[in-house]
Amino acid sequence: MSGTTGSLAxxxxxxxxxxxxxxxxxxxxxxxxxxxxxxxxxxRAVDGVDLTIPKGKTLGLVGESGCGKTTLxxxxxxxxxxxxxxxxxxxxxxxxxxxxxxxxxxxxxxxxQDRQLWKQLTTGNRLGSMSREKQREYRRNCQVVFQDAxxxxxxxxxxxxxxxxxxxxxxxxxxxDLNRKVIELLExxxxxxxxxxxYPHQFSGGQRQRISIARALALNPAFVILDEPTSxxxxxxxxxxxxxxxxxxxxxxxxxxxxxxDLGVVQHMSDNIAVMYLGQIVEYGxxxxxxxxxxxxxxxxxxDSNPSLEGKRxxxxxxxxxxxxxxxxxxxxxxxxxxxxxxAAGCGWSVDDVLNSAEEKTPIIFETITTVERRDDFNAEVxxxxxxxxxxxxxxxxxxxxxxxxxxxxxxxxxxxxxxxxEVPDASIQQIQDGRWTSCTRTQELGxxxxxxxxxx
Amino acid sequence: xSENWLLKVQDLSVHFHSPRGVVHAVDNVSFEIKPGETLAxxxxxxxxxxxxxxxxxxxxxxxxxxxxxxxxxxxxDQDQSIxxxxxxxxxxxxxRGERISMIFQDPGKALNPALTIGRQLAEVFGEHRMxxxxxxxxxxxxxxxxxxxxxxxxxxxxxxxxxxSLLRSKKGKALQKSIxxxxxxxxxxxxxxxxxxxxxxxxxxxxxxxxxxxxxxxxLACDPDLLIADExxxxxxxxxxxxxxxxxxxxxKRRGMAVLxxxxxLSLVREFADRVAVMYAGRIVExxxxxxxxxxxxxxxxxxxLGAIPxxxxxxxxxxxxxGSVPQLVSPPAQCHFASRCKWAAEACKSVVxxxxxxxxxxxxxxxRFDTAEKLSVDxxxxxxxxxxxxxxxx
Numbered sequence: 001m002s003g004t005t006g007s008l009a010x011x012x013x014x015x016x017x018x019x020x021x022x023x024x025x026x027x028x029x030x031x032x033x034x035x036x037x038x039x040x041x042x043x044r045a046v047d048g049v050d051l052t053i054p055k056g057k058t059l060g061l062v063g064e065s066g067c068g069k070t071t072l073x074x075x076x077x078x079x080x081x082x083x084x085x086x087x088x089x090x091x092x093x094x095x096x097x098x099x100x101x102x103x104x105x106x107x108x109x110x111x112x113q114d115r116q117l118w119k120q121l122t123t124g125n126r127l128g129s130m131s132r133e134k135q136r137e138y139r140r141n142c143q144v145v146f147q148d149a150x151x152x153x154x155x156x157x158x159x160x161x162x163x164x165x166x167x168x169x170x171x172x173x174x175x176x177d178l179n180r181k182v183i184e185l186l187e188x189x190x191x192x193x194x195x196x197x198x199y200p201h202q203f204s205g206g207q208r209q210r211i212s213i214a215r216a217l218a219l220n221p222a223f224v225i226l227d228e229p230t231s232x233x234x235x236x237x238x239x240x241x242x243x244x245x246x247x248x249x250x251x252x253x254x255x256x257x258x259x260x261x262d263l264g265v266v267q268h269m270s271d272n273i274a275v276m277y278l279g280q281i282v283e284y285g286x287x288x289x290x291x292x293x294x295x296x297x298x299x300x301x302x303x304d305s306n307p308s309l310e311g312k313r314x315x316x317x318x319x320x321x322x323x324x325x326x327x328x329x330x331x332x333x334x335x336x337x338x339x340x341x342x343x344a345a346g347c348g349w350s351v352d353d354v355l356n357s358a359e360e361k362t363p364i365i366f367e368t369i370t371t372v373e374r375r376d377d378f379n380a381e382v383x384x385x386x387x388x389x390x391x392x393x394x395x396x397x398x399x400x401x402x403x404x405x406x407x408x409x410x411x412x413x414x415x416x417x418x419x420x421x422x423e424v425p426d427a428s429i430q431q432i433q434d435g436r437w438t439s440c441t442r443t444q445e446l447g448x449x450x451x452x453x454x455x456x457x
Numbered sequence: 458x459s460e461n462w463l464l465k466v467q468d469l470s471v472h473f474h475s476p477r478g479v480v481h482a483v484d485n486v487s488f489e490i491k492p493g494e495t496l497a498x499x500x501x502x503x504x505x506x507x508x509x510x511x512x513x514x515x516x517x518x519x520x521x522x523x524x525x526x527x528x529x530x531x532x533x534d535q536d537q538s539i540x541x542x543x544x545x546x547x548x549x550x551x552x553r554g555e556r557i558s559m560i561f562q563d564p565g566k567a568l569n570p571a572l573t574i575g576r577q578l579a580e581v582f583g584e585h586r587m588x589x590x591x592x593x594x595x596x597x598x599x600x601x602x603x604x605x606x607x608x609x610x611x612x613x614x615x616x617x618x619x620x621x622s623l624l625r626s627k628k629g630k631a632l633q634k635s636i637x638x639x640x641x642x643x644x645x646x647x648x649x650x651x652x653x654x655x656x657x658x659x660x661x662x663x664x665x666x667x668x669x670x671x672x673x674x675x676x677l678a679c680d681p682d683l684l685i686a687d688e689x690x691x692x693x694x695x696x697x698x699x700x701x702x703x704x705x706x707x708x709x710k711r712r713g714m715a716v717l718x719x720x721x722x723l724s725l726v727r728e729f730a731d732r733v734a735v736m737y738a739g740r741i742v743e744x745x746x747x748x749x750x751x752x753x754x755x756x757x758x759x760x761x762x763l764g765a766i767p768x769x770x771x772x773x774x775x776x777x778x779x780x781g782s783v784p785q786l787v788s789p790p791a792q793c794h795f796a797s798r799c800k801w802a803a804e805a806c807k808s809v810v811x812x813x814x815x816x817x818x819x820x821x822x823x824x825x826r827f828d829t830a831e832k833l834s835v836d837x838x839x840x841x842x843x844x845x846x847x848x849x850x851x852x
Binding site: 263267301305 | 665722727751
């Protein structure tokens with residue numbers, strides 16, 4: 001067990017050359033308020049993601065809507081610039097090790113040799129600081145197939161122009177040569193020369209997606225980001241497209257990042273999967289192992305709620321309660337804990353969790369709250385309109401899981417209740433088995449997914 | 458006719474007139490729904506499943522739509538039934554919401570964004586449950602004055618004109634409370650944690666799952682006999698999907714209503730439906746108990762659909778995709794629509810419309826492989842290879 005922490009966890013076990021490596025990527029969108037457009041908070045769409053995409057493999061990125069998977073895909077494609085963090089291209093195994101080592105040092109403490117190496121790495125491989133030609137090369141090398149083939153193809157352009165545009169932009173071909181290349185590409189994705197002079201509206205959904213794929217492959221890229229390529233398609237057409245993608249990967253040695261919410265598809269397509277929840281990766285590992293033996297409660301719940309043709313859904317006890325928390329103020333500790341069926345004392349309970357649960361479960365009591373005086377996120381004094389409400393609030397807190405996380409029992413003083421929680425650091429993703437990474441703090445302690453005690457629910 | 462059915466669709470055909478010709482969206486579709494059962498109508502985009510569902514409530518716009526043939530019978534008390542397609546519109550309006558109600562695919566679009574949830578639900582009660590509102594407000598429905606009814610109607614309507622209420626504020630308040638209580642009860646029934654707060658919020662303030670719960674509350678407000686759920690979970694995440702479907706199932710058990718469940722996802726059918734009808738290009742190609750159909754599909758299309766779902770054991774890149782694409786339904790030829798994509802297709806498939814034939818008890822398939830040459834009066838050499846009865850097609 002290698003007990004790595006923080007951003008060092010980036011490499012997920014360096015074994016192969018990487019097409020792209022992400023270091024602590026954050027994408028925050030400001031929320032503005034009032035006449036002066038004061039920044040009131042940050043929506044943390046992606047909040048500290050480390051990820052390596054190994055060459056020649058398919059990495060599946062799964063998560064529900066709003067978890068930040070599409071934003072992450074756009075960051076990798078260079079369509080959204082991250083608020084902070086580094087994106088590295090084409091790192092060999094040694095280079096990845098060097099990057100990891102140097103990132104954990106202060107730049108002032110670098111030795112002369114390291115300084116040279118760092119300079120070489122940042123100018124050669126880091127998006128944003130590398131040379132123009134390199135950036136251009138990366139853009140050629142990394143292509144995207146978008147979810148909605150209806151809106152990602154220009155309705156006023158012929159298929160020839162759509163598929164041929166990348167070739168023309170990069171001055172690869174023109175005139176007759178261009179036509180020949182476009183036909184070649186169309187044939188590659190199962191269309192033909194007869195489709196070249198038609199408009200997108202003349203095609204069915206599956207055919208449009210084929211056109212999108214042909215456009216993505218025009219410049220012979222090494223890496224393709226597939227952002228929900230089949231979610232708008234019917235199953236029978238989806239099967240055609242998935243088969244095509246696998247065939248192309250084998251022929252051209254492509255690397256895929258497969259972003260989807262469909263677990264059946266991701267299980268079929270990918271070698272490794274990363275499960276995302278609320279802007280962070282909560283589990284990473286080989287696909288089969290993650291499906292057979294998930295190491296994060298969220299992955300398990302996702303797997304179990306995916307309808308399958310065979311067998312009954314096994315564990316129905318595991319269920320997410322409540323709704324997805326506000327990404328402006330995500331929960332402390334493990335981000336899943338307010339909804340997690342196996343949450344315990346050390347999962348990061350704070351004042352907000354108790355207030356949110358009161359709002360959801362007992363709105364009558366919640367409405368009698370007059371003020372909340374908070375010293376920090378873990379300590380606060382909640383004042384009520386009457387003593388009765390304060391008392392029932394205190395009993396409610398005592399009966400919930402959050403009670404275990406309290407420093408001392410809630411202090412009931414007339415109309416106010418004083419809460420003081422143990423401070424818990426934010427959960428980080430760690431390796432607990434060979435090649436298996438999870439951010440569930442309880443799993444990290446136990447070495448396996450905690451059991452579910454029915455009476456607690 | 459002592460058969461026990463709730464809704465019977467007979468030879469329904471729905472056509473749409475377009476500049477390119479007449480689109481045969483639904484073509485001679487027949488099925489029955491028994492009280493309390495769940496029938497799943499499965500098919501891909503454009504196969505006519507939603508049009509069939511909308512026809513049941515006569516919601517297909519005319520023109521461009523046209524009910525070209527067929528009957529839709531809804532059973533009523535004492536062995537009587539009403540034919541929805543020919544009934545006067547007033548009678549149909551009495552059925553909508555009261556006896557048959559519908560949940561739509563996208564709850565974000567089906568709810569009015571300009572009204573609070575409470576107001577939208579109040580409308581249902583104002584339309585269908587006036588007596589209950591009056592009674593709960595302490596007014597006997599039979600003795601209620603016209604003014605009382607007017608106040609109640611206005612309170613429940615989204616327009617919120619309160620002329621009468623000004624004159625009789627006490628009664629107005631009692632009626633408002635009665636309406637609010639009814640709405641809150643309906644919402645609480647669907648597992649919404651704090652109905653009073655939800656009532657005062659607008660649709661955009663709620664999550665997708667919550668909106669779908671509101672839709673269900675609205676649909677079930679009048680205890681319908683049949684609920685039509687048109688892809689109720691397509692717009693939702695998997696973890697919420699399971700909960701919404703369980704909610705529908707639970708409500709069904711509690712109220713004993715029948716559900717017509719429209720979906721494109723075969724994997725949901727097994728768990729949530731009793732019977733399934735598979736549609737392709739406007740026709741039903743196979744019906745039967747859900748478990749049997751999924752375990753041993755008989756129609757080549759059903760087999761293809763099941764094979765196309767990514768499966769644990771299928772090696773990567775070898776999904777059994779159905780070749781080709783769905784045929785155009787503009788003036789379609791009289792033939793099996795699946796013939797162009799079918800590996801069994803023979804000459805006869807291109808000249809005969811296959812009809813639903815019983816293959817086993819309670820199972821029917823529309824495929825010439827299950828038919829005989831004599832019955833269709835075609836040359837035996839033109840027939841496709843005959844299917845073995847009880848052949849297990851899914852490998």
